[in-house]
Amino acid sequence: MFSFFKWKKEKNKPLTKQEDEFAITIFASVEDNIKNIKNMFDSPSDLVIRRLSLGSRGHECAFIYIDGLVNENLVNGLIKNTQFKMNQTNTIPTDPREILVHLEQEVLSVQEIKKVSTLDDISLSILSGDTALFVEGTQTVLIIGSKGWEGRSVEEPITEALVRGPREGFVENIRTNTALIRRHVRDPNLRFETCKVGRRSKKDATIVYIKGVSNHEIVEEVKRRIATIDMDDVPESGFVEQWIEDNFLSPFPQVQSTERPDKATAALVQGRVIILLDGTPFVLIVPVALINLLQSPEDYYERWMIGTLLRILRYTAAFVGLFLPSIYIALVSFQPGMIPSKLAFSIAGTREGVPFPAVIEALMMEMTLELLREAGIRLPKPIGQTIGIVGGLVIGQAAVSAGIVSPIMVIVVSITAIANFALPTYSFGISIRILRFFMMLASSIFGLYGVILAYIVINIHVANLKSFGVPYTTPFSPLFLSDWKDLLVRAPLTMMNKRPEMFKTDDPIRQGKGDQS
């Protein structure tokens, strides 16, 4: 940190005038300190300095904060209160240090107050929305917690809507987010470990886990990786994700993100670790296995039969989203004999007049669909619907009647797209989209043989992939049979007594058997 200031000084030396230099020490005089801080920030318009003379002797002091970052009501009340109280009492100590103690213990009535004595801490606090109180004659500075800026209130997350479940979502403010988690888990072993990330942005990142439940080795590893983050700015948790993931060459997400506090806390009690970052509602969950990406909180909120059927549906969706176009291409262009003869005739009939081979046809339709999807996200809502209608017509009607694609291809592509939308994790959906093109390519070269080779290649990749030391393919391989209760079948809640074995939790038991009445 110090080296950073020095570096800045050296760099600026030839460019700026002598007055712009600032010292890294704190002076005893308030006036010097104010000048120093003004120099450091280059007197910006939002820097507020409120000088006060306290008591009958008029002891100098100054509040410094940044306008807009602080809760103005709180700060105004504070200043008024301080002046009033100090003028009331007749026995103001003469020693500046005692004044500080007096201020801290009797005058300032705020939640959070701390003493600091380095310029680094002061600047960081002021820039985070706290107020610094300088008192004449001492080098210790009081930092008063006064953060408060306009933020979004807790709302229902748009990207992860559920039919049944809590309607609250994380917000941008990290304090609100930690509170949301605390409200779900009232365990004294719940641990919040905060550190600053970003060289310039210095944002709060909090690692949350339940001590004694999460595997301590995984927690240590998360801390180690977070500590290695060294970049200027961390605008979103996606930056953290990309920095700490195991393999950046993989199309699969190795960190799960969510906006839902209930999902995050469910992960916590499963023995996983979550990472919060200030300024984004998306929290990260690690480690993650492939199957976690196909689970939705609703599987557990609804009764187990519904949960199981939904699971099966989702696995089918993932399978269809990945394979359907490539299998269609393989069957039509390479193994038409595998299609039942009646269907084969009707496919051949509809393909009559289509000038392209199946793979070109499929690529064209897939491309159109991806374009539509991307355009739909960018456009404002009212126009977005128009795009949907135009796109639907283009895909559904015009392309077929123009003889560019066959109607069956339209069916294949649309089923694939719908299946893709059914996946609960957006990032996993994207992986499937990427791999779908890979599969289509393979099948256009080698037919079914290509499909199976591509499938093997994906499997090899996934088998080599790990997320924070946890193999990505658990509980299939390495095999944890007891975790299969929460895989394709979502077993009745009363039967799921153990935490997932695949996360190697320190505490394996989730719930009692429930038979002692």
Add this chain to the structure above:
Amino acid sequence: MKNFQYGDEHIGYKEIFFGVSAMVIGQGILTLPRILTEKTESIDGWMCIALGGLLAIVSAWAIAKVSSYYPNQPFTDYVKVLVTKPIGIFLIVFFFIYSVGFVGFEVRALAEGTKLYLFDRTPVEVIALSFFLVIIYAVSGTRVALLRLNLMFTPIVLGVTFLILLMNLGFVERENFQPLFVSSWKSILNGTKDTAFSFLGGEILYFYVALMRNPKQAPKAALLGMIMPVLLYIIIFLSVVGLFGPEVTREIMYPTVEMAKEVEVPGAFLERFESLFNTVWIMTVFNTASMGYDLCLILITSLIRKGKRKTWIILLSPFIYLLGLIPKNMNQVAKALDYVGFMGIFISFILPFILLLVVALRKGKNYA
């Protein structure tokens, strides 16, 4: 980002179990019913499988036993201690030649089979090359991941196989099962020799037991892992012969695949089931061949300690691929696989007992 290494580079009981099964289940069963019905009368071939299987089970147990005496040491380390260094090195070289040949011809055999059922114009070289590239990708990853792939593919293969068996159950004819016990002992023993080729695969235990967290479990895992393919083979053989009768089975190149052809999917949403079967079968051959290639790499790096694994992959791959292309047709491939198989029989079925004997003698000496 440096990978976090916990609980990795070690395998458990299940990986060994599935590893052995996946290694054994391979090309062999596709042709086995034909070979056995050629050599024995009626349906007596199952006795050959049972006998050969028994031998395979006992020797898999023996390999695991020997290896578990030397926990966390692969064959290449302990063999030099057991049977003096020169003999050990000779065995390693012998083993290496075997596994190179095995991988090369296995890939070729797969390409031939695939061409027969899935392609008509694509040249064998291209089919083999694409498959071999996938194997290269697999062995470039970690060894543990290679073993984990067995757990992912074997259940699929077994599932599809049992589906086919189940669907054919109604077509099996009783007359085909009679008469029983008509073959001579000589022909049964002759057939047993051929089944031995199909049960090669226990040799991976020489190496993979060293990766186990708890090597004491190895013999049991190996035993069970070998019992599964033996039972599977007997069931497949019985249903193939039950379906076609011995006379017809003799004439079909790949009787097991033809069995899949007989399947009629209810509702007829898929025809020509054998293409699907062949496709799925590629997975198990992939498992077998990739583990075989991994053995090559372990052996060569133990002989010549220079060079990284990746370097050896680059050096060996063209050689293995070209080796696989030497035979001119399927018959020659079969013959080549037979020669390789003889080496395999020594390694899998004879060597373990010799080693076990040496271990016993050494142990005796130590305690005396």
